[in-house]
Amino acid sequence: MKISVDHPRCEGHGLCADQAPDVFSLDEDAELTYRFEGTDVPDEHQPAARAAVNACPVAVLRVLS
């Protein structure tokens, strides 16, 4: 499972990091870091990562099959 992040549209709400702190993190200025950029999300993080995708209020995260 890969996830795409539309970084320019990210508004820094940070609800993804609340759901999946091992996958997404935000710094003090709410700039998003996605830990698995360009690679597969490890199996053990996939349920939380899916919840994070669904938690984004501006739909900038997508699960790529």
Next chain:
Amino acid sequence: MTAPRSVLIVGESLAGTTAARHLRTLGHTGPVTVIGAEEHGAYSRPPLSKVVLKDPAPDQTLGLVLDGIDIDVIRSAAVAADTRRRTVTTADGRQVGYDALIVATGADARRLAAPGQRGELVLRTLNDARLLRARLADARSAIVVGAGFLGMEVASACAARGIPVTVVDADRPLERILGDHLSAEITARASAHGIRFIQATGFATLTGDPVSGVALPDGTELTADLVVTCAGEVPSTGWLAGTVLADRLGVGIDDACATTVPDVFAAGDVTYLRGDGTRPDRRAPFWSNAVAQGRAAAASALGLPPQGPAQDDYFWTEVAGLTVKIVGRLPLLGEPTTVQGSVADGRALLTWSHADGTSTAVAYGLRRPVAALRALAATTLPPSP
């Protein structure tokens, strides 16, 4: 209590899809059906009044998906419900039974046009946003009726395209939601960005057929290429006629998203929180509440205690390029404490302490994650007696 065998969710909305997913997260293995009237399926609405008005690219990426969790989706509007026989009827003639029902049909835009008056523009659905975007492309002037957050976001989209825009409301911009302090700041900022505000003494009426302007109670008449009504929303409860579920405010729920009818729950913009001796009935049709209530309704439908509150006071808006994010109770009365920066510079972290001991934290033009605002609101001390 045994778990209900089948759960029917009416409304392919944020609240509805959140409830559907949460049923599976909670381990429910029985049938889950979602009935939705929206041809595009469920999608994220907050971008509709912001990025979607600027750019067609996000149209295709707003979908809220229910893939891979064994949900049966029926794309046809619900037209009737019978809570005694436990069935919902759809426009295409199906009758769907349930053991537990979650009402999540959301709300429609409130319209001001007279019967038969054509061409009123509103912004609620993806199709509304696409139509408005097309009209913005060649409009040379605009009027927005309503200075709530949606009205100010639409006015901001006009200003960003260099279209002169006038906003009309009986209350000052965002005053009902945010209180007078932030309203005054935001009104000044909007004015500096070419958004004119006219405070009317009462309701505006739409003029022309098709709509081409507004008439104000003092006799003022305004015309523009584009007139957009942003006058709030009406809960979508027509299909509940004949049940006791809905009244003027929508479907009343308690803290567990239960209605007054056994095994019927509700979530999102269709709801209001029923008052009790200490608080009045309260509609709070915000994104964060649709999520919190979708989860709570799912838990309640399974006979489980909700894991979190059915209210989540997180709210954000964008006015003339400035983002305001708020955690805590609204409106904000009186003066804030400035934790960082300054409102005049358009970058500030503010807190309001309420008499009931709670606090509200506001990031004004400053990027801050919600978690940081929640922490700030939780640690702010109440005012000394």
